[in-house]
Amino acid sequence: MLKISDTTFGSRLFLGTGKFSSAGVMKEAMEASGTEMITVALRRVDLDNPEDDIMSVLDRQRYTFLPNTSGARDSKEAIRLAHLARAASGTPWLKLEVTPDPRTLLPDPAETLIATEQLVKEGFIVLPYMNADPVLALRLQDVGAAAVMPLGSPIGTNQGILTAFQVEIIIEQARVPVVVDAGIGAPSHAALAMEMGADAVLVNTAISIAKDPVAMARAFGQAVEAGRTAFEAGMGRRTSQASASSPESGKLENDLGFLN
Amino acid sequence: MNYQSPDFSDLEKILETYTEVDVQRALNMNRLDLNGLGALLSPAADSFLSRMAAKSSETTLLRFGKTTQLYAPIYLSNYCTNRCAYCGFSADNKINRRCLTLDEAQAEAMILHDRGFQHILLVTGEADAAVDCDYLEAITLRLRDKFAAISIEVQPLSTQEYHRLFVAGITAVAIYQETYDRNLYSKVHLSGKKCDYDYRLESPARVAEAGMREVGIGALLGLSDWRAEGLAIGHHLGWLRKQFWSTGFTVSFPRLRPAAGEFQPLTTVSERDLSQLIFGLRLFDPDVGLIVSTREEARYRDGMLGLGPTRYSAGSCTAPGGYSSPEPMGEQFSVGDNRSLAEVCEMISSKGFDPVCKDWDSEFQAENS
Amino acid sequence: MTIHLNGKPYQTVGSEPKISQILNELQIDPTSVVVELNSGIIAPDRFSDTLLKQDDRLELIRFVGGG
Numbered sequence: 001m002l003k004i005s006d007t008t009f010g011s012r013l014f015l016g017t018g019k020f021s022s023a024g025v026m027k028e029a030m031e032a033s034g035t036e037m038i039t040v041a042l043r044r045v046d047l048d049n050p051e052d053d054i055m056s057v058l059d060r061q062r063y064t065f066l067p068n069t070s071g072a073r074d075s076k077e078a079i080r081l082a083h084l085a086r087a088a089s090g091t092p093w094l095k096l097e098v099t100p101d102p103r104t105l106l107p108d109p110a111e112t113l114i115a116t117e118q119l120v121k122e123g124f125i126v127l128p129y130m131n132a133d134p135v136l137a138l139r140l141q142d143v144g145a146a147a148v149m150p151l152g153s154p155i156g157t158n159q160g161i162l163t164a165f166q167v168e169i170i171i172e173q174a175r176v177p178v179v180v181d182a183g184i185g186a187p188s189h190a191a192l193a194m195e196m197g198a199d200a201v202l203v204n205t206a207i208s209i210a211k212d213p214v215a216m217a218r219a220f221g222q223a224v225e226a227g228r229t230a231f232e233a234g235m236g237r238r239t240s241q242a243s244a245s246s247p248e249s250g251k252l253e254n255d256l257g258f259l260n
Numbered sequence: 261m262n263y264q265s266p267d268f269s270d271l272e273k274i275l276e277t278y279t280e281v282d283v284q285r286a287l288n289m290n291r292l293d294l295n296g297l298g299a300l301l302s303p304a305a306d307s308f309l310s311r312m313a314a315k316s317s318e319t320t321l322l323r324f325g326k327t328t329q330l331y332a333p334i335y336l337s338n339y340c341t342n343r344c345a346y347c348g349f350s351a352d353n354k355i356n357r358r359c360l361t362l363d364e365a366q367a368e369a370m371i372l373h374d375r376g377f378q379h380i381l382l383v384t385g386e387a388d389a390a391v392d393c394d395y396l397e398a399i400t401l402r403l404r405d406k407f408a409a410i411s412i413e414v415q416p417l418s419t420q421e422y423h424r425l426f427v428a429g430i431t432a433v434a435i436y437q438e439t440y441d442r443n444l445y446s447k448v449h450l451s452g453k454k455c456d457y458d459y460r461l462e463s464p465a466r467v468a469e470a471g472m473r474e475v476g477i478g479a480l481l482g483l484s485d486w487r488a489e490g491l492a493i494g495h496h497l498g499w500l501r502k503q504f505w506s507t508g509f510t511v512s513f514p515r516l517r518p519a520a521g522e523f524q525p526l527t528t529v530s531e532r533d534l535s536q537l538i539f540g541l542r543l544f545d546p547d548v549g550l551i552v553s554t555r556e557e558a559r560y561r562d563g564m565l566g567l568g569p570t571r572y573s574a575g576s577c578t579a580p581g582g583y584s585s586p587e588p589m590g591e592q593f594s595v596g597d598n599r600s601l602a603e604v605c606e607m608i609s610s611k612g613f614d615p616v617c618k619d620w621d622s623e624f625q626a627e628n629s
Numbered sequence: 630m631t632i633h634l635n636g637k638p639y640q641t642v643g644s645e646p647k648i649s650q651i652l653n654e655l656q657i658d659p660t661s662v663v664v665e666l667n668s669g670i671i672a673p674d675r676f677s678d679t680l681l682k683q684d685d686r687l688e689l690i691r692f693v694g695g696g
Contacts, residue, residue: 016696026694041695044635044688045655045662053661055692070695080668084690087670088663138505155696172291175502182696204696234295254313258563260531 016204033217075115120144132163158185187223194227278302340385342452386415404429422470434476440492441484468504482516482525510549
């Protein structure tokens with residue numbers, strides 16, 4: 001079971017709620033995916049459309065709400081959004097996003113670290129969205145992040161786990177859960193992240209823009225489960241016999257004739 | 261954040277379960293987990309030793325290049341309040357006891373300095389009346405300008421004391437569990453502060469917490485089942501790495517040799533066994549420093565060069581004042597490799613490796629931890 | 630009286646209205662929003678006794694879909 005802070009989750013798939021064609025499709029997709037954790041954003045009420053409220057279709061008992069700070073460009077803005085999120089959700093869960101570059105939406109490491117430290121002190125359960133930098137992951141862990149969320153590739157690109165090498169290091173080193181976020185465009189990407197040993201993945205666009213979001217959500221649920229099962233079963237690493245030989249000596253075996 | 265070592269007999273049982281298929285799988289992994297380490301330390305890996313050596317050699321070369329670090333120990337005192345069945349310094353042993361004055365210790369260090377050593381390891385028995393934190397701080401302050409690195413292998417200290425020594429200029433601390441086998445631990449530690457298994461087990465974490473650059477762990481080989489000791493070291497190392505990601509770690513493999521008091525090793529650990537342990541740990545943790553001291557014979561150390569170990573001691577004497585005295589008495593153990601630093605350097609160079617006496621400058625240490 | 634509601638000028642019906650009145654005018658369920666008045670968060674139990682003044686900055690914020 002996945003455990004973050006003191007909460008356990010039966011599903012290792014987190015779902016984003018953006019870009020769905022309707023609240024009804026979103027709700028059905030969630031149910032099909034088996035997710036227990038969903039992310040939501042904060043925005044000003046649309047005064048021309050004030051009755052449009054996504055909270056009203058979502059079951060607060062069934063899902064843990066993970067509000068994000070999307071749109072924040074520095075730690076101050078993120079902290080303000082975090083306070084609003086806590087007031088709105090009534091819980092301390094927070095996906096911290098600080099993305100000053102509107103073109104790539106890549107996270108700012110320095111501002112993210114500052115905001116994480118501050119918000120942890122204020123009692124938030126902080127899951128920072130971050131570039132797949134292993135030392136940054138450890139620094140965030142050390143200031144109290146409840147999990148880290150390294151990106152697979154830039155958000156919305158559907159490129160998959162381009163950062164696999166660094167994500168592997170993060171998974172190996174971190175004490176806190178590792179949730180691969182952003183760039184996961186296909187169930188196979190999610191399965192790969194889980195096979196690598198990620199604790200969970202967060203998927204949004206790949207599901208919401210699919211021709212059939214409900215079926216795609218189900219496919220992601222299955223992929224995450226398959227990947228996790230494979231990881232727990234102990235995967236043989238991809239390797240060729242050639243890599244077992246020393247490039248220096250070309251030897252598969254070393255002479256140990258000196259031993260007594 | 262207290263560390264709990266797995267039950268030793270459970271480790272022994274797990275090690276019996278691995279098959280040659282498990283060993284092959286482990287050898288094909290890019291990065292070993294504890295299960296893979298278990299397979300490589302198990303009896304099933306016996307026929308794979310030369311393959312393990314090749315892979316260990318390749319891994320060591322990739323990570324450390326063609327270098328071998330060198331250091332020498334300085335024994336400050338052989339007074340000891342502990343009675344440890346295996347140790348030459350044990351309180352009941354009738355040996356010449358001596359504690360060097362600060363001047364004498366400095367003189368010993370300067371002999372090593374003049375021989376070309378830049379990394380020294382200060383060693384003492386456990387007797388606060390002879391060598392305590394104040395003593396260690398004082399000698400460190402005297403020596404810090406003369407050496408690039410000064411390590412200690414002394415009684416367990418508090419976090420605050422380790423931090424004091426770090427600020428004074430100590431770079432690394434070695435504190436071996438001796439045996440991870442809790443039952444046997446209480447049988448061979450007959451009396452003294454060292455009887456507290458858990459305080460000792462928690463010491464490496466205190467060292468890291470205090471900000472030291474490097475912590476050395478290990479077990480004496482010849483007390484309990486070496487395979488289970490190796491797996492226990494793997495568990496401990498893995499835990500320490502997760503808790504203290506910015507600390508460097510080393511593992512030592514002191515194999516019991518004849519010492520005063522006539523303690524005979526409880527189990528025999530052959531050179532082959534020792535090699536299997538070294539190769540297994542190298543493949544489990546490509547970055548860990550692996551230390552082989554002069555307890556081992558020259559032939560073995562020459563043969564192992566580049567296959568896994570990264571640091572050798574050289575020209576060692578294990579009695580206090582041994583470098584200044586022509587016929588030292590009261591040694592902890594007798595050495596197996598009597599060559600001088602120059603001779604060991606020559607051997608290392610002749611094998612195409614660079615002997616490294618200086619890997620760090622303690623002057624760069626900041627007091628910010 | 631004019632306040633700034635979600636960044637835009639907004640003419641209130643009376644002078645010094647309460648927050649709850651504004652929500653009512655806009656037909657917004659008070660449990661679905663977070664209210665920020667001049668950069669400070671107002672707790673829901675204060676909606677009916679917090680009076681608004683000329684040029685106050687009132688923000689009505691709620692969850693929307695997001696990743």
